[in-house]
Structure formats: structure tokens, C-alpha cells
Amino acid sequence: MSGTFWAFVPAIVAILLALITKKVYLSLFLGILVGALFYNSGNPLQAIGTIFQIMSEKVGGNVTIIAFLVILGILVILMQKSGGSKAYGDWAARKVKGKKGALAATAALGCLIFVDDYFNCLTVGSVMRPVSDKYKVSHSKLAWIIDSTAAPVCIIAPISSWAAAVSGELEGNGLMVFIKTIPFNFYAILTIIMVFVFCLFKIDFGKMRRNEVVAETSGDLNAGETDLATDEMQINVNNNKQRVRFLLIPVIILILSCIGGMIYTGYCYNWETGLLGPATQSANIIEAFSNCDAGLSLAIGSTIALIIISIYYLIEKAVSFNEIMESISQGFKTMVPAILILTFAWTLSGIMGAKGGYLDAQAFVENSLSGVNLGWLFPALFFVLACLIAFATGTSWGTFGVLIPIATAILGSGISTLTLLTVSATLGGAVFGDHVSPISDTTILASTGANCNHVDHVRTQAPYAILIALITFVVYLIGGLMANMNTTLAAILLLVIGIAIFTGTCFVIKLIQGKQKLAETN
Numbered sequence: 276m277s278g279t280f281w282a283f284v285p286a287i288v289a290i291l292l293a294l295i296t297k298k299v300y301l302s303l304f305l306g307i308l309v310g311a312l313f314y315n316s317g318n319p320l321q322a323i324g325t326i327f328q329i330m331s332e333k334v335g336g337n338v339t340i341i342a343f344l345v346i347l348g349i350l351v352i353l354m355q356k357s358g359g360s361k362a363y364g365d366w367a368a369r370k371v372k373g374k375k376g377a378l379a380a381t382a383a384l385g386c387l388i389f390v391d392d393y394f395n396c397l398t399v400g401s402v403m404r405p406v407s408d409k410y411k412v413s414h415s416k417l418a419w420i421i422d423s424t425a426a427p428v429c430i431i432a433p434i435s436s437w438a439a440a441v442s443g444e445l446e447g448n449g450l451m452v453f454i455k456t457i458p459f460n461f462y463a464i465l466t467i468i469m470v471f472v473f474c475l476f477k478i479d480f481g482k483m484r485r486n487e488v489v490a491e492t493s494g495d496l497n498a499g500e501t502d503l504a505t506d507e508m509q510i511n512v513n514n515n516k517q518r519v520r521f522l523l524i525p526v527i528i529l530i531l532s533c534i535g536g537m538i539y540t541g542y543c544y545n546w547e548t549g550l551l552g553p554a555t556q557s558a559n560i561i562e563a564f565s566n567c568d569a570g571l572s573l574a575i576g577s578t579i580a581l582i583i584i585s586i587y588y589l590i591e592k593a594v595s596f597n598e599i600m601e602s603i604s605q606g607f608k609t610m611v612p613a614i615l616i617l618t619f620a621w622t623l624s625g626i627m628g629a630k631g632g633y634l635d636a637q638a639f640v641e642n643s644l645s646g647v648n649l650g651w652l653f654p655a656l657f658f659v660l661a662c663l664i665a666f667a668t669g670t671s672w673g674t675f676g677v678l679i680p681i682a683t684a685i686l687g688s689g690i691s692t693l694t695l696l697t698v699s700a701t702l703g704g705a706v707f708g709d710h711v712s713p714i715s716d717t718t719i720l721a722s723t724g725a726n727c728n729h730v731d732h733v734r735t736q737a738p739y740a741i742l743i744a745l746i747t748f749v750v751y752l753i754g755g756l757m758a759n760m761n762t763t764l765a766a767i768l769l770l771v772i773g774i775a776i777f778t779g780t781c782f783v784i785k786l787i788q789g790k791q792k793l794a795e796t797n
Contacts, residue, residue, distance in 0.1 A: 277314070278642065282627050282634035285310030286667040286714065289623055293713040293730055303619035303714060310626035314633055326622065329633070333621035339570035340393070341614055346577040347394060349606030350525065350584065351401045356602060357593035359521030364405040366519050374410040378420065378474035381407060385424025386467065388526070389432035390533045391573055392425040392717050398526065399424070400724020413490035414497050416483060418725035418732040419739060423470045426671060426706045426717050427463035434534060441675060441702060445683070452690060452698070458766035459695050459754070461773045462658075462703030462747040468777065469743055478784055483735040500728035521593050528587075529580040536576030540568045612723065620714040624668045636668070651755030653693065657682055658700035658751050662744060665708020669715040674705040692765050693758035700751050707747075710740040746776045 289306025296302060311322035311329075334341070354360045371377050381403040388395040399421050407417050429437040433454050445452045472478065479487050486498040588594045594602075628635040657678060665674040678701045686694045709715045713733045722729040750773045757765045 277628075277633070278635040278638035280639060281313060282310075282636035282639055283667045284313070285623060285627055285634070286669070290667070290713055293733075300615065300619065303616065303623055306714075307619065307623050307626055310623065310634060314626065325626070325633075329625040330618065330622045333625050334618055337570065337621060339568075339574040343391075343570070343573040343577050344393060344397075344610045344614060345607050346574075346581050347397050347606075348608075348610040349602050350529065350577070350581060351397060352602040352606045352609065353584065353588065353594060353599065354522050354525055355401070356598050357521040357588050357591075358517030359519065359523075359525065359593070360402055361405070362517040362519045363402055363522040365517075367403070367406045368409055371406060371410075374412060375475055375477070377403075377407050377410045377412060378416075379471065381417065381420050382424055382470045382474055385421060385470075386428050388530070389428045389435050390530050391435060392429045392437070393720055394529070394533070394573075395425040395428070396421050396717065396720035396724045398724075400721070400726070402522065404725065408496060411490045411494060411496065413483075413486040414725045414727035415486045415731055415735040416479075416490075418721045418727040419483065419736045420470055420474070421724050422710060422718055422721035422732070422736060423466050423739070425721065426709055427466045430463050430671075430702055430706055431457045431460055433457075434537075437671075441679070445679065445698070452695075455690055455762070456695050456699040456702065458763075458770065459699035460703050461699070461750050461769065462707055462743060464770065465743045465746060465773055465777055466706075466740070468774070469739065472777075472781060473739075476781070476785070478781060478788065480784060480788070481735065481738040482731075483739070486731075486735060497726075497728060498731070500731045518591075518593075521588070521591070524587065525580070525584045528583050529577065532580035532583070533573055533576035536572035536574075536579070539575060540572045616714075616716075616719045616729075620669045620716055620719070623714060624670050627668060636664075651693075651758055652752075653682070653686065654696040654700040654751040654755050655748055657697050658704040658748060661701045661704025662708045665705045665715075666712045667708075669709070669712045671705035671709040671715075671717070674708060675701050678705075690762070691758070692760060692762045693755070695762065696751065696754045696758065696765075700747075703747060704744075707740055707744045711737045742780065743777075746773060746780065749776060 285306045287306075288309050289302050292298070292302035292305055307326055308322065311325045312319070315321035315325055351360075367377075367380055371380050381399065384403060385395060385399045388398055400417070404414075404417060426437070429435040430441075432438060438453055441453050441456075489498040490496050585599050588599070589596065626633050628637055661674050661678055664678070665671055668674065679698060682697045682701060683694070686697055709717050711733065712718060713730060718733060718736075719729060721727075722732045725732070750769050753772060754765065754769050757768065760768075
């Protein structure tokens, strides 16, 4: 079964069970078990051994990400204990006027935190949830805004963990090639546009519309869903020195520390000696971002930020030393559900072989595309493939890690319009698959940040993501026909086409929405 379509069956099992039963842990484990049984020809004892072997590999390989999540959890608790989160929430509540303002402010904050999607999901959720709750925004809509301004923003930000990851998959000056793909990443750009347009013009449809109606009429912000991610991030604050700067300064420190961590691991860290000194792989700061280890960078940066922020809070007397110590265990506890699901998701991806090995899904994709020469259809084809693979594996990084080398091998590693379109389509498709997959790490963290039922978040977000994906697919079909056009002109024309299609779609949705309201009143 290795290297065949059967490699994707474990993910299909996990996704279907998650959508049917709403039990994410059980669904992921059963998907992993199916994959392990496939790999071991049905032997149950060997299958269990394989599960723990892969789990140990994945957890060990991602320990820096786990450490980063735990530190983020600690920082979120500290920001709340200091009164910074509440002060910002109170300030935003005074400045924000009405539900539209709350939604727009949440989206704006999501766009401002571009260093990492994990940091984005948890910070935006914990900071803006009290404000959105005040105006009866359903937690599913809050989770959608968080998710739709996390990966889409990171994938078009030159300074982010995503930029570093993508650059590492590209030959030559990876970061410069990545920057050239940004104007062609229509899924990410249109998703961000959609968030602001839908929030400002109150456009909702599907289950999201029902959840919003329930939230406004009954005050039930989870629309009857009781299996929530976690609510331990909200703690009671009895701090009389609440200041907005107790939130803003730590966030700035964290962002700068993470950027510094990327420069350190890519430029100043000598991997041979493990010491600070001249690096062997980077000649300048731009190359450093291409060569950095994203996970290690975030772990180092967040650790330094935690130390500085703790000292800052002690100097300001915003929190006591004992409260800092208490925040360590409390922050870890808030991240346990997310870490557990991520561990299962990583293990599922491992048994499938998203990057080779075990059931070797990567080999199946490579063999299926070998010898294919479809010319102008490549951008649309790679977009669809990235959508499917990311949906099945729950990993954006694993998806473009599989497809980008294939795309550049077929089209060349230059910066032709067709190559840029195809690489951009791969990145956008990977983000879409991330948005609609129940086993995606970013989607899981968006649910956690919003305190939303995870499966409900996937169900309510999927129609919105599919809408943008369909528009993006059409744009890439047209883009393939413009492959010989000047790169800048092609990017501008295609973006105009995408926005025009999106605008027309919004107009149609508003018409249907108006008719529905008229029918409801009659």
C-alpha cells in the first residue's frame, strides 16, 4: 500500500469520523490506527508499536513548536494577570462602536500579528474575545476571523515563520523568490479582503448565519455546542494597575524577539559549534530569513521574550513573582488540548508519509505527476492538488514541501510568470486545505483561541473558504493563459479579475440574503 492512493485513507477516515462524531481525539486516533494497520499488514501489535514510534519521532521533531506554544500560553496568562488584556479590551470596547467595529478591530489585529500563525491565533483570540462577546459575536465567527487572518497573512508576509519555511523549499535566493510570489497568492489576498467585506457589510450564509442569529437572539455564543476547546485562558483579574501598555509592550517584545530569533538561527548561529559566531550558510540578513529554523527561532525568541516581559512586569509591579510562577503551570494547562490534537495530527501525517516514508503519500503524488506536461493548466492543477493534500494531511508546510520541489523540477527554478503562478497556487491551495481540514494545527488553534467547538468551526468556515477557493481556481485558469505576459502586469490584471468576481459574488449573496429576510418577516 506504500506509495499508492491508500496512503490517504487514514486521513479520510479521521476527517469523516471527526465530522460525523465531533470527537476529534477519537477520530484522529482511529485514523492513525488504520494507517498503522495498513503499514503492518494488519498486525495489531506491530501497528501499536509503529504508532508510538512515529509519535515519538514527530513530537521530538516538533518539540520547539510545543515549547513555543507553552510559552505563548504562559504569556497569555501573564498578560491577563497584569490586567493588560482587560485594559486593552476595555479600551477597545470604548473605542469600538457596535458589532461591525468589533469584527473589524479583530480582523485588523489579526493582520498586524504576522510573525507566526500560532502566535496570531492565540493572541487575537484571548485579546479580542471579551470585546466580541460584548457585542454577541458567535465564537464560530470569531474563530473564522482568527483563522482567516492567520495563515493568509503569514503566507504573504516576508518576515514570518511561513516565509522562512517556504524559502527553504525554493532554490537560490529563496526569500526573494517568495516575495515575488506574494502578488500571485490570490487565495490569501482574497481571503483577507473577504473578512473585512463580510464583517463590514454583515454578509453571512450557511451554518455561520444560523450561529450568528442564535448568538444575537439568545446570547448563546456557541450556538448550543458544548464540547469546547478550553476556557482556561480567561481568568479573573483583580489588578488595579491595569494598563494598555501591559499588553502592547509585551506583544512588541515578542514580535521583535521572534524576528531576532530568526536572524540568530539563520545568520549568527554556527551549527557546527552550536555557538554564537560567523555562520556558514548565510551571507546577509535576507539570506538569514531563508536559512533560519522557524521552530527553533520561535522557541528561542519566545523564551527571551518571556524573560524580558517577566522582568518588565516585576519592575512595573503589574504581577508578583509568585504570580509569574503560577502562570507557568496555568499556561501549560491552557495548551494541553491543542498540543494533544497537534500530536495526533502530526502522527497521522507521519504514518501517511506526507514528506516520504511509511505509507509514502509523497511518492504517490510524485509518480502521478511524473511526465505530466499541461503547460497553462499547471497553476490551476497545483492549486487543486495542494487543496486536496493539505485537506487530507492537515499540514500546509508538508503540502508545499511536497509540491514545490515537483513544480520547480518541471517548470524550472527561475522567476518566470508561469513558475511564480504555480508556486503561488501551491501556497494558496495549502492554506485553503489548512482552513477546511479538521486535523489542521492552525484550525485547531483558531478554535482554541476563540473557545469554539472545533468541528463547528470547521463546518462554519468551510463554505467561506470554498467560495474563495472557487474564485481563485478560475483566476489561476485565466492566469495560465497569461503565462507569457509581463509578471507585474499579469499580477495586476489577475488581481483585478479576482476582485471583480468576488464583488459580483457578494452582490448575489446580498440579494439572496435580502430575499431570505423578506420571506422571514412575511
